[in-house]
Amino acid sequence: MRLAILIHDYTAMGGTERVTLQLCNQLAKHHTITLISVQQTGKEPAFILSDNVQIKFLGDDAANMLKTLPQKVYVLRKILGEIKPNAVIASDSQMALLSLPATIGKRYQKIVWEHFNSQIETRFGSRWFARRLAARFAHTIVVLTQQDKREWEKKYHCKASVVVHANPCALPLPLLNPYRDAHVVLSAGRYTEQKGFDLLVKAWKCLSSEMRQGWVLRIVGPNGSAKTELLAAAKDDESIRIEGPSSNMKKCYLDAGIFVCSSRYEGFGLTIVEAMTHGVPVIAFDCPMGPAEIIKEEYGKVVELANISALSRELASMIGSKSNRQYYSERSFERASHFTPEITIGRWESLLEVCADKEVKIP
Structure with missing residues (x-):
């Protein structure tokens, strides 16, 4: 044709x-x-x-x-x-x-x-x-x-x-789950209000210092209207890294232990699928439209939209349990096969x- x-x-x-x-x-x-x-x-x-x-x-x-x-x-x-x-x-x-x-x-x-x-x-x-x-x-x-x-x-x-x-997913699905369980909570996307990074930072700060010890919240993506405000919110907190766009997202996912989609709304949620392709456990807001359909509850964790306390609790649950992370890593990698x-x-x-x-x- x-x-x-x-x-x-x-x-x-x-x-x-x-x-x-x-x-x-x-x-x-x-x-x-x-x-x-x-x-x-x-x-x-x-x-x-x-x-x-x-x-x-x-x-x-x-x-x-x-x-x-x-x-x-x-x-x-x-x-x-x-x-x-x-x-x-x-x-x-x-x-x-x-x-x-x-x-x-x-x-x-x-x-x-x-x-x-x-x-x-x-x-x-x-x-x-x-x-x-x-x-x-x-x-x-x-x-x-x-x-x-x-x-x-x-x-x-x-x-x-x-x-x-x-x-x-633009990134190839490996034959075996490549998950490394790095102590990094990753989120990715353009720095706009839509992506809800401000909500994620607030949820992160709700975690106790003991819970966050040894872990890093890393956000990567192109510049947007919400970046300045986000940098101010993360100021003087060494556990939060606000970075620019990455030319190697594959490495970003391989270097992550948990992926969070904190969007207020989505068209689909492609970064969730990319994270799953690398076996990264996923936590997402139940925003319109996409994330809940991808995760279906059984392949990750879905929390009430914009509920900072609920997001913080799920982060604490995932950070606090290696077996929990490993379980959802396997489920995440299994789900990725539906999006090749x-x-x-x-x-x-x-x-x-x-x-x-x-x-x-x-x-």
């Missing part, structure tokens, strides 16, 4: 970019893939991209997308006319603002891949409009969790079919085969 995948900026360093490029690499083994980037802010992509994937751009400016929307739709429609793809995948629901107008009157299968939480949107913002456009005019909406599928169907009254495809690229690409291949077989009616 010939497939066109639209993304905002293929050089950006984020979860959407990582899984999109990973999907491109996997699909390019059997199909002709064109990755179309609205813009390019970096010289090279932050993640590996196969030489078999062709790159196209809608422009070289970083202007507000809405201001240049007609022009970009025109350029995208022209590119799609040259490619003549069987399907157009908009990676991020916002991209539907471009992909759906650009495919009017064409026999392309229109797929919108949602990476975020459908409960989070600004009324009358670009994502607000894009999701409603996708629900009405796309053929298929791909979401990451069952909870989000229910939300889409209820909230947007979808004419499109809504399917669940969990994200794959081989499994997730199989779901995408099945979806695309169905799309290829469908007789598409021109709107």
Whole structure:
């Protein structure tokens, strides 16, 4: 098949970019893939991209997308006319603002891949409009969790079919559990309010000094609006390390004894899967949407959203018991096998085969 995948900026360093490029690499083994980037802010992509994937751009400016929307739709429609793809995948629901107008009157299968939480949107913002456009005019909406599928169907009254495809882990699953039981509590993500690192630091400080002795709380990730406040909260506490992004997340997970997802909300929770791939026991807030579906209680510990005391108690329980950590390490590693690229690409291949077989009616 010939497939066109639209993304905002293929050089950006984020979860959407990582899984999109990973999907491109996997699909390019059997199909002709064109990755179309609205813009390019970096010289090279932050993640590996196969030489078999062709790159196209809608422009070289970083202007507000809405201001240049007609022009970009025109350029995208022209590119799609040259490619003549069987399907157009908009990676991020916002991209539907471009992909759906650009495919009017064409026999392309229109797929919108949602990476975020459908409960989070600004009324009358670009994502607000894009999701409603996708629900009405796309053929298929791909979401990451069952909870989000229910939300889409209820909230947007979808004419499109809504399917669940969990994200794959970009890090390979080892043959044996590599867990080292290092005395490090790890958390990772951009320093924003969403990630709830402020809640994690408060929960950490609720632990007694005896409990924390010999242990370190380590947070890694790209800069964000909440970092300054977090640095202030961690000041003069040698047991807390606030670090920048890591170029070797595999080593971060191998050097961890416990992983915490303290997010107020998620689109999925890919860092949880990455931690599980390295056998790291996981504690997470029961936030919308994703973490609880990944952990399912039996593969880790889920605590009430934003309940600092509950999070602190679970940390104390895990820190205080090596056998507890070892048990949840084995369960964590077992769960990771459900999120390998081989499994997730199989779901995408099945979806695309169905799309290829469908007789598409021109709107």
